[in-house]
Amino acid sequence: MKNFIAMLCLSVVCTGAVRGDNMTTLTGQTYTNFSVQQYDQDGYVVLHEGGRTNVLFSEINPELRGHYKALSMIPISMHRMSRAKLAPAGPADLETVSGQIYRNVIIKKVEETRFDITHDRGLSTIYFSTLPAAMQERVRQMKVVPDVPPDADDIVTTYGVVFRNTEIILEEPDGLTFRHDGGTTKLGFPALSEEMCEKYGYDPETAWKYGRETTAKKIAAQKGPVEEKPNGPASFELYAIETQTLKDQKYWVRFSVSNITEEAISVETAPCQAEFRAVAGSKTLEIAANGVKELQQFVVPNVAPMYLRCETATYYTNTLLNWE
Numbered sequence: 161m162k163n164f165i166a167m168l169c170l171s172v173v174c175t176g177a178v179r180g181d182n183m184t185t186l187t188g189q190t191y192t193n194f195s196v197q198q199y200d201q202d203g204y205v206v207l208h209e210g211g212r213t214n215v216l217f218s219e220i221n222p223e224l225r226g227h228y229k230a231l232s233m234i235p236i237s238m239h240r241m242s243r244a245k246l247a248p249a250g251p252a253d254l255e256t257v258s259g260q261i262y263r264n265v266i267i268k269k270v271e272e273t274r275f276d277i278t279h280d281r282g283l284s285t286i287y288f289s290t291l292p293a294a295m296q297e298r299v300r301q302m303k304v305v306p307d308v309p310p311d312a313d314d315i316v317t318t319y320g321v322v323f324r325n326t327e328i329i330l331e332e333p334d335g336l337t338f339r340h341d342g343g344t345t346k347l348g349f350p351a352l353s354e355e356m357c358e359k360y361g362y363d364p365e366t367a368w369k370y371g372r373e374t375t376a377k378k379i380a381a382q383k384g385p386v387e388e389k390p391n392g393p394a395s396f397e398l399y400a401i402e403t404q405t406l407k408d409q410k411y412w413v414r415f416s417v418s419n420i421t422e423e424a425i426s427v428e429t430a431p432c433q434a435e436f437r438a439v440a441g442s443k444t445l446e447i448a449a450n451g452v453k454e455l456q457q458f459v460v461p462n463v464a465p466m467y468l469r470c471e472t473a474t475y476y477t478n479t480l481l482n483w484e
Contacts, residue, residue: 184343185219196231212462217280226282333370392474416454419447431465
């Protein structure tokens with residue numbers, strides 16, 4: 161039963177980013193409609209409306225680090241998959257006799273045989289017997305920073321994650337969407353307390369039907385954007401389109417535009433992802449009558465754009481980019 165509930169929770173959580181979940185860092189940076197692609201020893205690789213960003217564990221509230229790690233589409237640390245060598249433990253880290261390293265540790269509770277910590281990947285309970293003698297003594301002398309008890313505005317999940325200062329913004333048959341100190345999140349009712357399930361009228365059968373319908377709509381939407389038809393006579397032409405994958409996860413697009421009218425025009429250009437969302441800003445090209453703009457280019461970090469969108473007030477094109 162516990163495994164079944166965990167699977168339900170994870171399925172709702174993992175689709176949450178599609179529903180518009182946001183991640184807010186401790187510095188106030190918000191990533192909109194995010195998904196966690198993978199994680200490594202330093203942090204997460206996050207896809208969002210602005211592209212792709214590396215977010216360090218240290219930028220996320222320790223209470224939420226394990227939650228975001230569980231959202232990863234690749235649920236195994238990338239350094240483990242590649243067998244990359246871990247950096248040695250630093251002064252803020254703990255290393256067990258087996259070589260397990262916990263980064264940026266904060267001691268939350270100490271008992272006779274074990275202690276609780278927060279670290280870069282969430283919450284853990286460590287037994288003193290797993291540490292070298294010198295490390296055991298060091299831990300017993302470290303300052304304990306106890307957890308702040310949840311208050312009436314906090315949500316505590318069935319798996320122990322605390323979301324602080326919450327505000328319910330959407331009620332659906334399969335769960336609740338709420339704002340909190342770490343952004344915006346949707347959780348399924350199996351992840352919420354019995355009290356909240358009762359308060360919001362959770363019915364498993366209704367939730368299942370709603371989830372099935374929502375999944376069907378999502379699959380239909382993911383089949384790809386519908387190509388837009390030009391809404392006026394052609395006013396420009398694209399030519400000499402080139403693409404190249406550069407080092408350091410950068411993607412280069414070059415193109416030329418010709419004005420095929422007898423009047424000057426302004427052409428807005430932008431590399432885009434699905435749904436034609438710009439991923440690296442845009443450029444406005446002022447082109448004289450029958451003139452050309454040659455060798456225009458974009459360098460896009462982290463994510464290869466799918467389309468090059470060009471438009472005037474009365475005409476637009478979406479050109480599929482080739483990244484072979």
